[in-house]
Structure formats: structure tokens, C-alpha cells
Amino acid sequence: MNKAFARNFYSSPSSVGNKFRAKRIKPLTDAIKQIYQKKGGVSILDVGGKIRYWDIIDKDFLLYCKVKIVILNIPGENLDDDTEICTHTTGDACDMQYYNDNHFYIVHSNSVIEHVGNWSKMKSFASEVRRVGKYLFVQTPNFWFPIEPHYMTPFFHWLPRYTRISLILKHTLGNRGQADDLNDAMEKLEGQPRMINYACFCLLFPDCTIIKEKFLFVTKSFIALRMAQL
Structure with missing residues (x-):
């Protein structure tokens, strides 16, 4: 999912994410x-x-x-x-x-x-x-929520490690930029949020x-x- 979708879904004042934040506050x-x-x-x-x-x-x-x-x-x-x-x-x-x-x-x-x-x-x-x-x-x-909120991609956090690496090598996901190379992909994944x-x-x-x-x-x-x- 591209940055525009991520912004519209999560970051902009009218986004779903912002409405959740306003309600939870x-x-x-x-x-x-x-x-x-x-x-x-x-x-x-x-x-x-x-x-x-x-x-x-x-x-x-x-x-x-x-x-x-x-x-x-x-x-x-x-x-x-x-x-x-x-x-x-x-x-x-x-x-x-x-x-x-x-x-x-x-x-x-x-x-x-x-x-x-x-x-x-x-x-x-x-x-x-x-x-x-x-x-x-x-x-x-x-x-256990199916959309990973940082990469804005369904099931991303449930996928095997090397499948995730392959995805961030090939695509821009959410607000996270596409990896430049394998080393960059490994480092990005190493810093990935650990949801609980x-x-x-x-x-x-x-x-x-x-x-x-x-x-x-x-x-x-x-x-x-x-x-x-x-």
C-alpha cells in the first residue's frame, strides 16, 4: 500500500486512524x-x-x-x-x-x-x-489485528521473515520507503516494531x-x- 493510502487511512485529519485517536482520547x-x-x-x-x-x-x-x-x-x-x-x-x-x-x-x-x-x-x-x-x-x-499499522499491509507482520524482506525490497509499504538493497532490507526489518x-x-x-x-x-x-x- 502506497504512502497516499497510508496518509488517507491513518495520518490525515479525516483519516480512520485520526478518528480512532479522537474517540479513544x-x-x-x-x-x-x-x-x-x-x-x-x-x-x-x-x-x-x-x-x-x-x-x-x-x-x-x-x-x-x-x-x-x-x-x-x-x-x-x-x-x-x-x-x-x-x-x-x-x-x-x-x-x-x-x-x-x-x-x-x-x-x-x-x-x-x-x-x-x-x-x-x-x-x-x-x-x-x-x-x-x-x-x-x-x-x-x-x-492479531490483520493490518500491520506501520506498513499498512494486510498480514505483513504474520508473514515469514524472508517473505517480508522480499516485499520491502520490491515495494513501498505504508510510510516505509522501499529498501535500497538486501542490507537495507535486513536493517529495516530488524528495526520493525514488535507488536504484542x-x-x-x-x-x-x-x-x-x-x-x-x-x-x-x-x-x-x-x-x-x-x-x-x-
């Missing part, structure tokens, strides 16, 4: 209201996020609730300019020793945990976001309520929610 906006009413302001850590993501929440609402968002990405990422709501920093979400326990009222992460690496890294990521935040909102795509299933997600977030997000009766993604103890 309600528990987060409810938490912002609750925290603002009790504390008079809301600190949020957005792990691995982008500033444009927050366009799905009305800016006036964020300003009214005195929301301050810190967007954390790994060193080397292209960072957006800071705004009156969002500031940017770099670091390792699997080891956030620079933040105290419950440092933020809310820790938010959208489609990030599948990018951090192996199972050990995922456990570290989950442990750290649970540690530094009071309220938790963590989303990840479901391994429901049981693994529950294991990573044992103190959270796990919501199954559906698309045509099939679970598209999971959301871990933990309410803030204020």
Missing part, C-alpha cells in the same frame, strides 16, 4: 478535567509523542485546564518547536531515573511500546511509565484496566488506563 480528557478541578493544573509526560498529536484536543481546553506537556523522545529525533503548552526533551523511556516517582499527574504514550525493542526493554518501559505517572494512558496496536497480544499487554500493565479498541468487531489495539490517586 475521551478517558484522557476526563482525567485532565478531574485533575484540574482538584489540583488547578495538569502535568503530562508524552512518551515518544509528537506535538501534532495534541491537535485532537481543543487548545482552549488545554489552556483552561493549565495543561503543561513534556514530550520525551530519544536523542537524534527531530523535535518540534516548543509552544505555550508543549515542551520537548530527550531521554530513554526505559530508564527515566531523572524523574521521581509520580513526577507527572499523567503519563501518556500512543503506539510507542512496540518500538522500544525486545521483551526486556518493553518490561522496563512499562515499569518506568507506571512509576513516574499517577494516571496512565498507554496504547499499542494488537498483534492481549496477554502480554496485561502482563506489562497489571495494575491497569485494559480496554480493547474494536474495528469491525476485531480488536485493533489495546489501551492501558490507570486512574490517578490524587
